[in-house]
Amino acid sequence: MNVHDSEKIAAKLIEQGYNLTDDINFADLILFNTCSIRQKAEQKFYSELGKVKLIKRKKPQLKIAVAGCIAQQEGRAFKKKRPFVDIILGTQNIDQLDTLLNGGIAIDQKDDVNALELTAERQDKVKAFVNIMFGCNNYCSYCVVPYTRGRERSRSSQSILNEIQELGTAGYKEITLLGQNVNSYKSDCSFPKLLSLIHQIEGIERIRFVTSHPKDLDDDLIDTMSQLQKVCNHIHLPLQSGSNAIIKAMNRIYTYEQFKEKTIKLRKTIPEIAITSDIIAGFPGETDSDHNQTITALKEIQFDGIYAFKYSKRPKTKAATMDGHIDEEIKVNRLKEILEVQELTTGNINKKLEGNIFNVMVEGRSETNKNRWCGRTTSNKIVNFDPLPSLIPFAGMFIDIKIIQGFRHSLDGEIVKP
Ligand code: SAH
Numbered sequence: 001m002n003v004h005d006s007e008k009i010a011a012k013l014i015e016q017g018y019n020l021t022d023d024i025n026f027a028d029l030i031l032f033n034t035c036s037i038r039q040k041a042e043q044k045f046y047s048e049l050g051k052v053k054l055i056k057r058k059k060p061q062l063k064i065a066v067a068g069c070i071a072q073q074e075g076r077a078f079k080k081k082r083p084f085v086d087i088i089l090g091t092q093n094i095d096q097l098d099t100l101l102n103g104g105i106a107i108d109q110k111d112d113v114n115a116l117e118l119t120a121e122r123q124d125k126v127k128a129f130v131n132i133m134f135g136c137n138n139y140c141s142y143c144v145v146p147y148t149r150g151r152e153r154s155r156s157s158q159s160i161l162n163e164i165q166e167l168g169t170a171g172y173k174e175i176t177l178l179g180q181n182v183n184s185y186k187s188d189c190s191f192p193k194l195l196s197l198i199h200q201i202e203g204i205e206r207i208r209f210v211t212s213h214p215k216d217l218d219d220d221l222i223d224t225m226s227q228l229q230k231v232c233n234h235i236h237l238p239l240q241s242g243s244n245a246i247i248k249a250m251n252r253i254y255t256y257e258q259f260k261e262k263t264i265k266l267r268k269t270i271p272e273i274a275i276t277s278d279i280i281a282g283f284p285g286e287t288d289s290d291h292n293q294t295i296t297a298l299k300e301i302q303f304d305g306i307y308a309f310k311y312s313k314r315p316k317t318k319a320a321t322m323d324g325h326i327d328e329e330i331k332v333n334r335l336k337e338i339l340e341v342q343e344l345t346t347g348n349i350n351k352k353l354e355g356n357i358f359n360v361m362v363e364g365r366s367e368t369n370k371n372r373w374c375g376r377t378t379s380n381k382i383v384n385f386d387p388l389p390s391l392i393p394f395a396g397m398f399i400d401i402k403i404i405q406g407f408r409h410s411l412d413g414e415i416v417k418p
């Protein structure tokens, strides 16, 4: 979400005659698009801001802007404490950036979809993010998003389809629909219907979406995913905890058993689907027994991968004032165990893929070895492979790859000769 917001911010600045630079010392304006989902993200920002303050001391005409969730959260007080910051831009105010370039604050939460329907300066030429909804009404007790991103609101299907149509014409092959909770999309049509309309757009070959909330994952969506060939075989479905007591305290509105049932149904209907998840370690009140239930859940469900985090206390949230906050050391140990169990599972799942052939969309040269190429399967697994003298890949090409070796974080493969 933030990456795409940055693309919209960049477009707005380019409209005003700015260019992007990779060298911070050349910049006339330095804009931070911040995240406040966990304290660690905030800390990183504050340490970068400290460095930029020093640059401004030597170059007083430099403008410094802070956008995103920290800007939204801290608002005017932030600027008062740090007068060297010129511009404060809330999460729903990107459209006003052009009026603030000499300094100012815009943080009013408008809850208006139109303010966020903006052109983006996309960084990739074949993959594109497309917002379908903004904000969140779920109030999970640990989460700051409902406070920083406002009420849940969905874009009209026509506006989404127009944007994707343009992307298809411009040569984009893959789109990722974005929302805090995409499957609660509510507009002039349902989310499954929206997928079927997008499916008809020429040029777009792959459709992904993040994130899905388990409470809104119904049979209609599972069936639609299995019927629409362009919808990728991947779902990110955050479980957060394997203990029903903790899931309830998190205000997530499902039980572990219901969640597990949904993963079984997904795998039965779409056998090649990869299911990934998020887990929080050390939520307030989490006992050893609760933690062990999360470990059992990971072993039972066998996710393809997870993002796991230590619980982080966030301002305004209900969990921040709950009893039973967990010691840092216990959180660290629980997170470590969660990651170890998952690494084994991911390794085993990827090992089982050896010998199979997958259609891969090439994304570019491999990060670790520039002589090799990399792409993704529809199940979102990264595959690295060598080019052939007779077949030089390019980004956006679809190519059959046989998996030679499965690792924990990627797969190694070879091109199947056409
Ligand atoms: N809307 C998405 C999640 C957005 S936040 C959903 O509901 O699934 C992404 C992830 O960050 C969450 O799934 C959660 O695991 C993690 N997260 C959010 N707030 C957190 C906090 N206070 N401490 C630790 N992890 C948190």
Ligand code: SF4
Pocket: 136, 137, 138, 139, 140, 143, 144, 145, 146, 180, 181, 213
């Ligand atoms: Fe946060 Fe829950 Fe909303 Fe996700 S669904 S953004 S975790 S409040």
